[in-house]
Amino acid sequence: MPTAPLTIEARDGRARAGLLHTPHGDIRTPAFVPLASTATVRTLHASEVATLGYDMVLGNTFHLFIQPGHEHIERMGGLHEFMGWRRPIITDSGGFQVFSMGHGSVADEIKGRRDGGHTRRMILSIEEEGVRFRSYLDGSERFMGPETSMEIQAALGSDIALAFDECTPFHVTRDYTARSTERTHRWLDRCVAWQRERGPEGQLLYGIVQGGVHEDLRAESSAYVSGAGVDGVAIGGSLGQEKEQMREVVGWAAAGIGRDDVPVHLLGIGDVDDLLDMVALGIDTFDCATPTRLARHGTAIVRDPERRWRLDLERPEWRESREPIDEGCPCPACREHTRGYLHYLARANELTAIRLVALHNLTFMAALMAGLRDAIAAGELRAYSQRVRSGDAPF
Numbered sequence: 001m002p003t004a005p006l007t008i009e010a011r012d013g014r015a016r017a018g019l020l021h022t023p024h025g026d027i028r029t030p031a032f033v034p035l036a037s038t039a040t041v042r043t044l045h046a047s048e049v050a051t052l053g054y055d056m057v058l059g060n061t062f063h064l065f066i067q068p069g070h071e072h073i074e075r076m077g078g079l080h081e082f083m084g085w086r087r088p089i090i091t092d093s094g095g096f097q098v099f100s101m102g103h104g105s106v107a108d109e110i111k112g113r114r115d116g117g118h119t120r121r122m123i124l125s126i127e128e129e130g131v132r133f134r135s136y137l138d139g140s141e142r143f144m145g146p147e148t149s150m151e152i153q154a155a156l157g158s159d160i161a162l163a164f165d166e167c168t169p170f171h172v173t174r175d176y177t178a179r180s181t182e183r184t185h186r187w188l189d190r191c192v193a194w195q196r197e198r199g200p201e202g203q204l205l206y207g208i209v210q211g212g213v214h215e216d217l218r219a220e221s222s223a224y225v226s227g228a229g230v231d232g233v234a235i236g237g238s239l240g241q242e243k244e245q246m247r248e249v250v251g252w253a254a255a256g257i258g259r260d261d262v263p264v265h266l267l268g269i270g271d272v273d274d275l276l277d278m279v280a281l282g283i284d285t286f287d288c289a290t291p292t293r294l295a296r297h298g299t300a301i302v303r304d305p306e307r308r309w310r311l312d313l314e315r316p317e318w319r320e321s322r323e324p325i326d327e328g329c330p331c332p333a334c335r336e337h338t339r340g341y342l343h344y345l346a347r348a349n350e351l352t353a354i355r356l357v358a359l360h361n362l363t364f365m366a367a368l369m370a371g372l373r374d375a376i377a378a379g380e381l382r383a384y385s386q387r388v389r390s391g392d393a394p395f
């Protein structure tokens with residue numbers, strides 16, 4: 001890229017608001033990135049996602065590699081064209097999904113929905129070259145390494161590619177985490193080399209910081225990754241078991257980056273209070289399955305900090321409720337429907353329930369991020385976060 005990928009327009013403490021520039025346009029930051037893992041934000045069409053206020057979605061390298069295959073998507077004109085989304089796309093590296101099959105515990109996306117528990121036998125080998133595993137689709141043997149991951153992301157034509165990494169889980173030893181993080185760094189160098197030589201014009205490459213919950217490993221990893229010739233830094237892996245530890249670990253990783261102009265993405269975090277904390281630490285972009293996954297379970301994100309911002313529409317108390325999910329929310333579920341109706345739809349497993357709650361949850365997240373951007377621009381992040389924490393915002 002001829003210019004720096006991130007323009008910082010306002011700062012409030014360590015938080016910043018600005019624009020992230022990519023070949024398919026700018027992303028207003030801080031931004032939440034909805035998942036379009038399988039080339040769709042489930043139950044929504046692309047233009048609706050844009051209308052909700054999102055500038056970027058996340059495509060999943062691993063899932064698209066397995067089905068329908070990156071070569072197929074390339075022949076169909078690339079991922080933007082294939083899914084009818086002509087704005088920026090970030091693709092993850094596939095590392096998280098590949099390793100989740102073996103490590104198990106963090107694989108909620110795959111676990112339960114995909115394979116009913118036979119995760120242990122799915123990884124065949126982990127070597128310096130990459131990872132050999134079985135396809136969850138048909139059991140066939142597949143391979144993914146740094147070059148494969150970059151090749152897939154190049155074929156998809158994403159605006160931001162992530163380097164292939166091992167997502168180290170919480171339960172492994174410090175020694176394992178240290179060795180794995182070093183290998184992730186070697187894999188990063190291979191990704192950078194491949195992309196320089198053969199990557200698509202203008203595609204940004206982010207390296208992923210690992211290091212588990214260890215301060216020195218996180219600091220080393222941040223320094224390594226940000227010095228490796230990447231356009232941005234993503235923070236991945238286990239961030240600990242509780243929120244306090246997460247703040248600490250992300251704080252170490254963010255401080256270790258050392259350069260202030262680098263865009264920073266936090267992988268897999270999307271709870272309301274976490275977003276407030278992490279924006280305050282200077283994170284620019286977030287992706288998380290939570291808003292769309294909760295929708296599948298009939299759970300709406302609401303202004304209720306006491307209940308972790310969640311409203312379970314399937315609970316019997318809503319059966320005869322004539323109120324909307326949130327009277328302040330402009331989404332179609334809230335403007336036109338009652339909790340009672342949504343309760344019925346969710347209990348009856350109607351697709352419309354998933355769709356309406358997804359529209360609501362993504363409206364909530366978009367409003368929250370817009371509120372955070374405005375608050376940073378006005379130098380009022382603290383006061384705004386306090387309003388969110390007491391249930392007075394984002395509506």
Ligand SMILES: [Zn+2]
Pocket residue numbers: 325326329330331332333334335359360361363
């Ligand atoms: Zn709503």
